[in-house]
Amino acid sequence: QQLTSFVGRGKVVADLKRLLFEARLLMLLGPGGAGKTRLSIQVATEVLNEFPGGVWWIELAPLADPALVGQTVAAVLGIREAGGRPVVETLVDELRHRQLLLIFDNCEHLVGACAVLANTLLRKCPGLRILASSRERLGIDGELHYRVPSLTLPAPGQTVTAAEAREFEAVALFCDRARAATSKFALTDANADTVVSICRRLDGIPLALELAAARTRALSVEELERRLDNCFKILTGGNRSALPRQQTLRALIDWSYDMLKPPEKKLLSRLSVFAGGFEYDAAEQVCTDAEVEEFEILDLLTSLVDKSLVVADTERELTRYSLLETVRQYARDRLEESGESAIYRQRHLDALRRFAADAADAIEGKGAARCADRYEIEHDNIRAAIDFAQSSPETAGKALELANNTWVFWYQRGYYRELAARMPAILAATEHMGQTESRATGLLASANAHLMRGDYEQACRQFEESLRIQRDLGAPLPVWRALFNYGNALNLVGKLTEARSCLEEALRMSATIPKTEAGSHINLGETLALMGDFAGARAHLHEALGRYQESGNNSAIAEIEGFLGRMCQQEGGLDEAEVHYRRALELLRTDRFVGFGYFVGPYCFAQLALARRDFGRAARLFGAHAMMRERLGTPLPPVIRAECAEAEATLRAELGVPQFQAEWKWGRA
Template sequence: MSTATTARGSLGNLPAEVTSFVGRRQEVTGIRRLLSTNRLVTLTGGGGVGKTRLAQRVGGEMRRAFPDGVWFVELAELRDPDLVAVTVAEALGIREESIGAAAPGLAEFLADHQALIILDNCEQLVAACADLAALLLRSCPEVRILATSRQALRVAGEATLAVQPLSVPDPEVPATPAELARNESASLLAERAAAVLPDFTVTEENSATIARLCQALEGLPLAIELAVARLRVLSLDQILERLTDRYRLLTSGTRNAPARQQTLRALIDWSWDLCSDAERTLWSRVSVFSGGLELDAAEQVCADDALPAEQILDLIASLVDKSVLNRIGDGPRARYRMLEVVREYGALHLAEAGEQDRVAGRHLEWFARLATYGDRNWVSPDQAAVMQRLKDEKANLRVALEFAVSHQLTNVACRLAADLENHWFVRGFLSEGRHWLERALALPPQKHWTRVKALRVAAFIATVQADLTRAERLLIETRALVNELPPSIERAYVPLMEGQIAMFSGDNMRALELFGRSLITFREFGARGGEMWTLCCLGLTRGLSGRPSDGYADLAASLDLGSASGEVWWRSFALWALSVLRWLDGDNAGAAAAAKEGLDVRRLVEDEQFGVGLSLESLAWVAAVEQRDQRAARLLGASQRVWHAMHTSLAAFHRLGDFHDQTVASVRSRLGGRAFDAQLQRGLALSAADAVAYALERAAAPAQRTAAAPDDSGLTKREREVAALIAEGLSNREIAARLVVAQRTAEGHVENILSKLGFTSRSQVAGWLAAQSTPDS
């Protein structure tokens, strides 16, 4: 499979800062300096010292140095070393490419990219992170890695920086508001306290207490955050008194443990002691969740005779009040999450109570039922809600799958991995889905329909990823097992999968015969999902292999089924397929209408990208035939942005790839290379929402202003000249040579242009410049 590249100038995925960043100016400068001379920098330090936040701040300040983005990869919730590379790939938006556990595909993908990758919380998977970092350093000369870990990765070429706690007030210097304002830990405490108590201020009266509290907490950011949360129920003096008492009890602890770790443990010990027995029980049991939980899950997983389900709500409320649990998100369902160090603390108590496997088993049962519910209710008006729920529970699904596989629960593991078929496909998590399916199928086999389903889902993913050899091997076992089992709906999926392989191989006649067999069986069982899937495949294959109108009836039948059931995904796919066939049939108006309707339908499934890219493509083809060439080029750019983000293309669909190439050639020949590239860049610069609005020919929703208007850009004559050279694709060195100036001078002009226009990438400058001289159409 050919390797795609990401769009130059991508911002990456750094989380937005939701609280102020206090202090650390010297550390930020030092890390930036290290990254200028070292390609791997690891921030080490104890838990709660602020490594993650510091790495994010450095990444945010260095965005412009990395045209291909700064990418944040959270590893704290990951337990399987085989998924490190897959997790990095998902963070970078590589959704359709199979990178494999050894990550050669990821290294190939990044080989020519200038990007900064932040690997956060590597300590649990330090060996796997070290192996991946070493591979990327060898294979990707322009990639830099910033890691956070409680221990160094110990990779050749690694530079380390030990992150220390924030500075604390000097006990020899009298504490005053002015003095505390210059101190990092006191400033952090004051800002966070004001968030808890809006009227809180640093005064002459409380300055001494604040100073002593910061000293007692030893400047640990997490400890300060946890302690200040108690201001809802305690005064500063009460917090200090309790912390001081707790520290006295630590004198018999592990002597070689760093004092700051003892302090953090003391703070969590203190929170534990403040809880009732029932709250402690819930705290420890909730630790089996990863990435958050919802109330109904806690009631099913954590409740038993000793902890009745009807008490869970009140206990969760108490743990939220005590800052053990945090309410996160603003969705229709309340969601809760623990800090990782708090979760680990609860897990230790769960293990000590001998309850870990029992509670983890109930966790598996709950999420297996959730996956089954999502699979059975895929064809329903709840489809979008089901997909969102599964997305929210991604980390928990991983934990459940790991428990099933590690405990060799063969049928449960196969069923859970296979029931997530739509989750893997629609979200683009194909590599991860394949990973779990292969692990489940490697368990001692059992002759059961759950294995058949796992085999055919694995075969489908392999087919989409162009691994037809593996898909064929999986289907050989599937056929043999089907013949030994009583009738089931799964029997209909075998010829459907075989038809997919034939279609990808270009054997349309065989594909049509196989799809026809599947359709008969799906209708016998009343399986609407399978029927819609098959009708889409039949319609598209018939229309591409014969007359376009030959596929209309099948696609219309799929649309009718989707509309009647409230299904979204296959209905939108059928509309796109119909737009392609109508375009081939010369019905440009009908093609555009179908593609636009498909885009409207797809908006019900959040984060669905593949179908959006397809619709943007078909609308570009329509615009090209109508000789609306500027629109066609811009739509091609918008679709290219989607393909780049997913690391996929139309290449696997031979006819569709030909249509794309023909459209590019015709539009470029009429517009000219420079004008075509300018419009393409404008499309690349569109956000997903703006791209859809442009495709639908509707006004985009008002957005925050991100660039200066043409008449108030503030660019000097020289800067406009440099902007034109940027639009030509020249590097800073080439711009300097063209203008006969020093490279540093050219770099300064580029930085000024980006700053004045509010841009972060050179491609945005090119798109902006094109907009000044080219009218919209």
Template sequence: MGTGAAAGTFAGLGGFDAELTPLIGRRADTARIARLLSGARLVTLSGTGGVGKTRLALRVAADAARSAFPDGVYVAELADLRDPELLASSVLGTLDVANPGHPGADPAAVLAARLRERRALLVLDNCEHLVDACARLTDALLRAAPGLRVLATSRQPLGIAGEQVFPVEPLPVPDARAGHGLRDLNGNPAVALFVDRAAAVLPGFTLTRPDAAAVAELVRRLDGLPFAIELAAARIRSLTPQEILERLTDRFALLTGGSSVAADRQRTLRALIDWSHELCTGRERLLWARASVFRGGFDLESLERVCADAELPPAALLDALDGLVARSIVNCRHVRGRSRYHMLETVREYGHQRLAASNSLDALRGRHRDRYAELTARAGREWFGPRQVDWFTRLRLDHPNLRAALGFCLERPGQARAGLALAVSPRHYWMTAGLLSEGRHWLSQLLAADHAQDGGDGDSRGDGATGPETAVRVHARVTDTYLRILQGDPDADVRQALAACEAAAEQGGHRRESAWVWHHHGILAVWREDYASAAELFARARTEFRALGCLDAALECRVKFAIAHACGGEAAVAEEACGEVEAAARTHGESWLHGMALLARALLALRADAPADATTHARAAIARLRPFQDWWDVAMCVEVIAWSTRNDPRRTARLLGVLHLLWESLGGRLGAAPFMRTQHLRLDATVREALGAAAFDREFRRGARATVDEAMAHVLDDPAGVPGLTKRESQVAELVAEGLTNKDIAARLTIAQRTAENHVERILGKLGLASRTQLAVWTYEQRGGPARGPRRRGLAERSPAD
């Protein structure tokens, strides 16, 4: 172990080295830390390596040196100090005290004496490898010097009384679901950091439209970790953003070349993570590697099932997990009253490489697959009941783990059959979660792999050439075909697929799958508006499901029976069926089928030309269906509401835009509900004629460009969410309507001109408008006043950035 002392920095009254690069995206953090420091005597900035703790601490200290600490701010850099016995003398050196006094004097006592009467700030930087020693020294100094404040940075809190821990998070990254507009991306802290550091090595570099998507994905893949982003930006000398992104498959080889004056551990991404790894105990390192098989997060029960064994028993695993959380290797948050853990992707990938090197990767991935096969099977068994929403939420949280488990089954020979069982266990998941395309991807890939690996259980075409297929294969094929139906695949193709499924089910004696085939034929009959045949097919499937004891499937057929009769005008029969489903749903605490029954009632009211009742039922259905993210059936409800609001053409046009957003997000089209296509197209034409093309397009864009929450606000007629303007954005819209420029608005609201510009751009985007003049007209219309232009001449010619 090294014995050299740190070269501590004397800061005095603000004598800090000048910052060589700007601190980006941390203004709110510096303000919060300063507030903490004004009330607490010890504040520790904790977080993973490379997150920017040191830069943040130095900025806070530099700001504080100007006013809050008249007797000085002292910075002790401890990264190179290895011997805890030298800690006090090293910190003493930062006070510019070369000699602790007389020979044999205790450096800690001398340090306490020097600080006793001072109102000073002591920064202890990089304490994680000396946590115990730093804790003892800090406690002694705070007790001896009442005017002293300590600001520490550490991957692990010091753990002493009075400590306030401030977790330093990675920089926010762009939302993967949002677009890649240059203004929004340039305002994102992680992107701004990349652009700033890239421009430092390649003068003139700016974010351009061709590079926008690659840069956004790059900073997302790097978890918003500042150190990793800076290393990636340094590669811009010789690689484009897209090329850097493509090479992130081995981020530790790519992200090297940090500052030549930095410590060795701060020159490469691997060295930075190596430092954290060295600080861990043997069991913590083992758990780090094993836990890397999880994607997106995990809970304690899953961690124990996958990672515990004789080498790492459950009690030791819990201690190791606690240590990894304390060292900022694993992050913990609480979801629905339960602890959930995750690692940054960079940290996870490091552990994954360690696991692969230990030759344990396949075994751990197999245990991981088994765990999620067990969970999905249990979710399938308990789906029909009071825990339905809980199970859906759990599966959505663990969706990355499901993907990883399914991927393992595809990659490893002989595992496709297990993958099929995993993919079909939560039968409703792909439908209710709106993951139609992804469900089809996994099912088709696994069916093909299983056929290639087939040892004689039949082929994937269901032609009976080699004997009957297993139930799981037939189940997978039937489910895949249903997803194709919901996405509006050509009728002839799905009919052929259903015929093959029916033959395979009959040959194998798989009665449940035969019943599902009849159900799916019923859906096709609804599509072609043959409601009588549809009702017969649903009734036939229901009878078989009841005989098999499948109550949930029988009720699903019953609610589809109700929908068929509602569309066909058989109101009394449909009402009776809806009542049966609702009563059973209430008895069993079920939500999803209850929502479907309410949709059937909405269709009944629409058919009876009772728009108010139709809207009421459709909104009630959405309230049941939305927690499942069942956007397909939500879209059906929105179709009903749009038709019911046809006397308000502006609102209807917005709802048509929302429908475009929903159908497009599902990977389908209006043809996915062809029995409503004629009505939809007629409504579109009527509203377009009533508003005129320009006004229709403007309102349609408002709906189509909305976020999910804004779209649902349009649907549910929630004024606070239509069109989703914040209070400040509403103020800005009013000032634009008064004819103020961005500079005027900035002065009026006491904000930066750039902030005002961003507000205007965001408002125009939310409202689907193209100019300030259109915004002014819209604002006056919202007030209920005359649609008139802004007061100032020439404003119509101004750009949004003026």
């Protein structure tokens, strides 16, 4: 009889009960603490009546001698060993005609002995089935593997209420055990996101969640979440009746680590430098040396996957490997202890620099969406590499290089807060390097972040400084880039005469700089459109459109379609405007480009609905636009502030304030 409730796992239990009658040897695989033992107990309880010969629990964790496995099974079944006769033969004779289920719990340290015994019994006892739990497979014929998943969690970034959070298994288990620890614990809307964060940082692993929940006797969930950066110090003091290795998180992972061969230990510790996963080629680049050679990586990596210390996601085009965060923290500590941490973090940094240098050339052209998706996959690795690089004056320049090759991705996918937070620190760390092209590019990136965050004065100062440095250095292409970006900024802040001068200079430079004319035409066309010169604007925008269609730059094409639509709308061509807006929106959805989407999406369609006197729809779309800007941390740019205020005033007058507010609120939701 279990003394604590069994939480969640309904689908997993149903799957295991079905599979148990499809395969005679069912292996539950997973890392320590994943809940394999508790699942086995639950399944055994629910299938008890299906086995006339009984369901028998074989606890193998205390055994150290492989020779004792057969004797332990015999003892549990009450079978006496015959003198001078191998115990396996006695077991076969006794079980040959019985229908029963044996549950082998904790096989990983006795894999060889368990495999031999299971193979013999299953071949000679047709009514026997075995359910076994381990961190690695037995490797015999007929073995069916079931990888025990972590408990369910909300999607990353998903904000939930207390009621919504309770529907997820990890949260439900944490709350159940926290209430057992202290009657004062309650899940509320105010602490739900913190509890979810705790559960996510502990990978949804049941044992880790139970150890964390026990700490609520002395800590609030906010204090607990802050202390999880070193979870091994906080996650101790488990159930005293449990096995010693299940009373602390470190002891649990020690158990698995101690069974590894030396090369496996080295690779596991080196893999901890990756954040958010890695592919085989990256592991080969970063983790090899004279002790772990390239030709060994695949076999060692496969072994770590088999032993449930590395997770392999084979659903992708390229298999993606990762470490559970608890395992990664443990492996990182081991790498620090070895004195090799700086070496392999430097290698990791260099690998990310090579990745970003290659990807930066493709992020604004044909295939930009696929390139941005690759950045998205490596985003956590990029963050970790920048954090490491900017921590030392010797490597700060590499942090700037990596950020310079990443900022367009941050901009396109709407990571404005991150861009704004990172660039000042990186620029400060590299100030000693002087007025270089790399610094000027960093200033340009930082300026774009300030621009999207609404700090227009700082943005313009940095654009001007970047342009000054590039002019002093004299290379034409970097000067053009500075003019192009500064002109765009001046458009957004409404300084249209200055923008026109800046962008006309950029257009003149484009005559001698390949692949820059389209960019000059698009920004100058937008300037003229904002100044009311629609004929001049269309000439430049159509020139840019043709060039971008040739190069396949969908985000630029969408921007052009958006401005063409605005001009049509202002001229009264509402249907034609809608055609342009829909083209733009489709392209932005295809490339998942956020940078211009908040404008051409709800804002343009809100203005279109207002022009058609569909006031309720207009109010809802303006509400959606406001919510989108808030999520991105992007205020209204000065160039459209007045028209937006005028539109909202019109809607309040037409709908009345209560209805306007209701429609606005609906749109925000």
